[in-house]
Structure formats: structure tokens, C-alpha cells
Amino acid sequence: MRNDWSKDVYKRLAGCVSSPPSNPPRLCPLAHRASLLALFRGYHYSLEDEPLQFYYVSVDMDTGISTEALAGAGAIRRSTPINMLSLHDALSAAALCPPYHGLSQIEHKPTATVALQQASRAEVLRRIAELERELRASYTIANAGVPINRLPEELLIKIFSHTQDVEDYLVRYPCYPGIKEVPWLNILQVCRHWFTVASNAPTLWRTLCVESSVTMLRTGLLRSKSAGLTLVTSQDSPHDRRSVLPKVFDLVMPHTSRLQSVHFLDINDGQAGLFISFMENDFPMLNELHANFIGTSGLPHSGLDLSLNIVQNRFPRLRQVHLHGVQCLDGPSGILPQLQELQVEFRDPTPKIATTHLLTALGQMKDAKKVVLCNLRVTDTFPIISGLPPVLRPRVVLERANEIWLDCPHGDVVRHVLESIAIPLTAQAALYFPCDSVAYRDIRRVLPNDRSGLPVISSATDVTIDAYCEEIGVKGSLTNSPSDDSSPSPEGVVGCFELRQKTGSGAGFTVEEAVRAVSHCLDVFHGAPIVRLRVRTTGQIASRMDWKGVLETYPRLQCLQLEIFGPSDSVMEREEVLLDPSLLFPVLNPGDTEDDEEQGSLGKDDIGLLAPHLGSIRISGTNAGTEETFQRVAECLENRKKKLRQPEWRLEKLEWTWVKHWDGAYFLEMKAACETALAPLVAEVIYSETMADP
Secondary structure (H helix, E strand, O other): HHHHHHHHHHHHHHHHOOOOEEEEOOOOHHHHHHHHHHHHHHHHHOOOOOOOOOOOOEOOOOOOOHHHHHHHHOOOOOOOOOEEHHOOOOOOOOOOOOOOOOOOOOOOOOOHHHHHHHHHHHHHHHHHHHHHHHHHHHHHHHHOOOOHHOOOHHHHHHHHHOOOOOHHHHHHHOOOOOOOOOOHHHHHHHOOOHHHHHHHHHHHOEEEEEEOOOOHHHHHHHHOOOOOOOEOOOOOOOOOOOOOHHHHHHHHHHHHHHHHEEEEEEOHHHHHHHHHOOOOOOOOOOOOEEEEHHHOOOOOOOOOOEEHHHHHHOOEEEEEEEEEEEOOOOOOOOOOHHHHHHHHHHOOOOOOHHHHHHHHHHHHHOOOOOOEEEEOOOOOOOOOOOOOOOOOOOOOEOOOEEEEEEEEEOHHHHHHHHEHHHHOOOOOEEEEEEEOHHHHOOHHHHHHOHHHHHOHHHOOOOEEEEEOOOEEEEEEEOOOOOOOOOOOOHHEEEEEEEEEEEOOOOOOHHHHHHHHHHHHHHHHHOOOOOEEEEEEEEHHHHHHHOOHHHHOOOOOOOEEEEEEEEEOOOOOOOOOOOOOOOOOHHHHHHOOOOOOOOOOOOOOOOOOOOOOOOOEEEEEEEEOOHHHHHHHHHHHHHHHHHHOOOOOEEEEEEEEEEEOOOOOOHHHHHHHHHHHOOOOOOOEEEEEEEOOOO
16 A cells, blocks of 8 residues: 555656656665655755755654664765756665765765775765865855955944944833843854954944853953943842852953943942942043942842942043942032032932032032932931021032932922022923921922022923822923913923922821912912913812912913812722813903993903913813803803904813713713804814723
């Protein structure tokens, strides 16, 4: 049966072979199977318009016998092609016998019997190795003529440098990049030419990343030669005793003169001393210093009072310092005047720095572009109510600053800072402080009496107020966006100033206190040409706010946005009373002025009209409203049009976003009622619903 099946397969495939034998020979099963495999492979390659040939395969799919077994246990397994047309009979058992197995016999080579002798076999193997070396050399010469290998080495190095994306890791994960590999190293495995070019280019080995092994660090230090270095360490298990960080310090110690940027991302308590000792060396080329200290459990360390002594003669080119869990401000160090970026996060709960040292340090950073001090800890506060600041000095102008961020647990320290420095109009400044006393329930108390050092307060065009029982904040921004743009993009912000205070656990604001805090926030930017106001608060606070006072504070207002959130999770809770969307309009309604013929056009005489330039209103988080609601709004807008004496006047945009209660029919009904009532008075009406649960 098997022999008949083999004949049938042969007959089907033989038609693809030129001049196939007329009668297939009767072969032993093993030889017959090898013949069929050879014929099948020849058929396959004939479809590709290539010479009719076959290659030995690894395993016989029928019997599972490997090619080595078919060719003989002592043969060398190779992928040498057999041109079947050159054979007298492709299926001849004699042609497939060892030692040639179908290959043409080489006349000047020893016969199979002689090749089995040990001495002759060694000569054959030596010759094979020699030919393989010659073949590899020939391939190298041939590849040298390939167009891509004729590119100048300088251009190849430039291309390779663009594949080094370590900086992408640092931007994506600034605290813990988690660098698992350096993808550009795959280039070294493409070919010998690329390997040689990349290995001998010092500029490609300037960034050295270390995680769990120092092998690549050793290689990089050698191949980088005298080039400047960027060192990044990120440990998989920083608490493991086998941590590589001590080895890193030992290997890099002779190369500190070449370091341009260092990132020590995981330093535990046991390695802190090694780090401090390492930083006592001279770093003449160092431009960036990043150090992140963690505790024994992966949390911020405790019980260590870490201070870096960074002096100018050992760090002459240092410009950026990012320290987490360690600080460098305690006492004069001489390095601060040359810094362009300073970011320090205090993590030890014990006091770290004296207020006088802090003010002195800030006064030295005239050329700094970015100053960030998180969780600032001071030894003394010098309360404002007790007298003047501890040291009277001229206010220092941070002329080049574009970002200032201060998080301090004492409102007195915030005021001392604002009295000591002047923040330019184009900077983005944010100051965070808690309500540590009754006096600082008024957010205005941190502002100095002389506000000339805060020009953005009198120049802001946009104000955002956050009022919750847990947090109060106000942010004023100067933007270059058109005044009729209700949602300016962040790119349009020229400068901003933000004050934010949070309460401790169990000491939140009451609703009445939060309402008063809103009025305090509004007063911070009183007198500024505010055209856009955004209020984010809860329903209880919004319903008790003095909206008339809000509009009187900012008479040039053009866009008003009110966002109602729940008191805890920023979603309206079930027990929260949903506000009527017409909450603001009774204040905006000037009353029926049909008989008031003495009123002129828009100008000083329109005292009874609040926010006469208001053109865009957006309200979210309220209930769906009723037909009576929309009639009241239409009445308000109609009276404003009469007051303005502009028959063609219409509100530019009115947007409502109400809390969804899963009644689609009611939503469509109210949407139709809204559009019907307001379409003649509003150019663009948007009536939508949120996906939040009611």
C-alpha cells in the first residue's frame, strides 16, 4: 500500500520535472522517501522561477528521521543545493548513496573510504574551516559594495544616535523610568560593519543606563573614551543587598571629570553615605544632578538629615539640580547664583532649613528659570503678626523665572517669600499652604501690602476659583487669547499666579466659611481687567454665593463658567440638591426697562446693568430645568437687550450640561423647550447631559 501511494505521489509531481524517468524504480522505503522529499522541494522552487534544486530539510515529515540520519551518522549536515537536472537519474538509489548523497564527485578529493580515516578526515575538516573563512571574507567584500554600506561613517553614526530614546523614558517616567533595555543596541547585531562603526563611535556611548548589572556600564566607559557622559541608575530592587549602586560608584569614580548629567533614581538609606561621599569629588563638567532617596520600605526615607555641600569650585558648570529627600539650601553654598533650575522635595518631617537661609537662597537665584520647593520644612516661621520679617532687604527680582512653585506648611513663610522676591509678569507661580491658623482662613493674608512684586495680580485676564470644604484656591492668568474665546488653550497663557490652601484632617471649611473664602479669592484680582471667570464648587456653596458681588467685582466680564461638583468625589451625590440652571439669571436680569427712555447706549449711564459685555455663559452640574426655567432665562435676556438699546443683540453662547438621570424622553423634551425659548436670543445654544450618576 505504501509503495503504491509513493508511486501516485511521484506521478503527480513528476510532471513538473523536465524529462522525468518513464518508470519509477522500486526503492527501499527510506531511499524512496528521500527521493520524494527531493522531488517535492524541486517542485516548490520551480514555482518560484528558480533553478530546479532542493535543500536538505531538518526532519522527514513522514517518519521523523532527521536529515543527518538519512545522510549517514558520520556525515556533516549542510544546506548544499542539488541541481536535479544535472543528475542522470534523480531517483537513482546509487546517486543518493554516501558519501556524496547526490552531489557530483570531486575528482581530486579522497574517496569515501579514505575520508573515513582519521588523518584524512582531519585534513578535510581543516579545509572546510579554511573555505568557510574565505567565504565569510568574500561576503564581507561583497557587502562593502552594497549602497547602504557605502554611506559615510559620520552619517551612520548620526542615524544611530536618533535611535537612542533614553530621554523618552525620563520624560515619561520622571520619578522612576524603569529602564529595562537600551533599544539602540540592537543595531550592533545587524552586521559586522555596523557593529564596528557603532562600537568605535564614542558619542554613541555617552548615555549609560544601569539597572541590575554593570556589564554595559563597563563597556560604555571603555567605548566612550573621553566623551562626556550621562549616567542613569534605576534599580529593580533597591533594597536588595546585591544592589549594583555601590559598584556603580566604584566604576564611575575615575570618570567624574567626564560626567555631564547624573540621575540616581533609587538611593536607599544604606546607600546614602556612599552617595554623599561620591558627591565630594570634583565634577568640572557636570550640568545636571538628579537624586531620589527612598526609605527602607520604598517610601520616603526617615531619620536621616541629608544635606549636600555643593560648592562652586567643585561644580563650576552645574545648572540643574533635582533633589528628592535631600536638600542643598541650608547655609550658603555659593552654587545657587549659577543655577537655572532648582527642584527640592523635603521628605523628612523634621525641620530642615531656617527661614533666613531660605530667603537668602531665593535672593541669590536671580538667573533661575525654574524654582520648585515641595513640602518645605522650616525651623522658624516669624509670624507676621509679631512684627517685621527677620531681615530687611531689598526685594530681589527673579528676572528670568518662568516657573515658581512653593509648597510650605506655614502661611507666614509664604508671605515672607512674597515680600522678598518679585515675580515677573510672564512667570507661572503657584504657592500652596495650609490653613494652619484662623488668621490664614483669609487667603489674602499671605499677600504683601506692597504688591508691586506681583504684576500679574493687576494684569490678569482670566480667573479660576476652586471652592470646596477641603480646599480653597484662586488662579489668575494673563492670556493672549481673544477675549471672546471662552476656553483659551494652555499655550495662550503668558503668566499666572495661583494661591491654594488645604485644610488638615477634620478641620475643613464650613459652607459659610467657604462662601466667604470665595469673596476673598475674588478680591485678590480686584481691579484687574478680568474677561473670563471660572468657578468650580459644590451646589451648596454656589447657591449661597453673592453672584451680584461677583459681577460687580469684574465689570468687564465676557465669559462666565460655573461647574458644580459633588462635595467629595467630583460627582454629584444623590443627597446633593441639584441647582436650577437659571441660578445666575435673576442677578443678570436688569428688570423691565421699556419705559426708561432716558437710558442711552452702552456707556457710563448703564449702571443698572451688571457685566454689560457678558457674551458667553456655561453652566454644568445642575438639574435639567423646566419650561418655566427657560422662560425666566428668556425674559432675562430680553430685558438685557432692551437695556443695551441694541435691537439685534443676542447672547453669543449659552451652554448647559446637566446631571443625567437616564430619562431620555425627558431630556429630549427639555432640549426642545430650551432651544425654542432661547433661539431668538442666543446665537449658539448647547444643551447636553453628563454621564455621571445622579
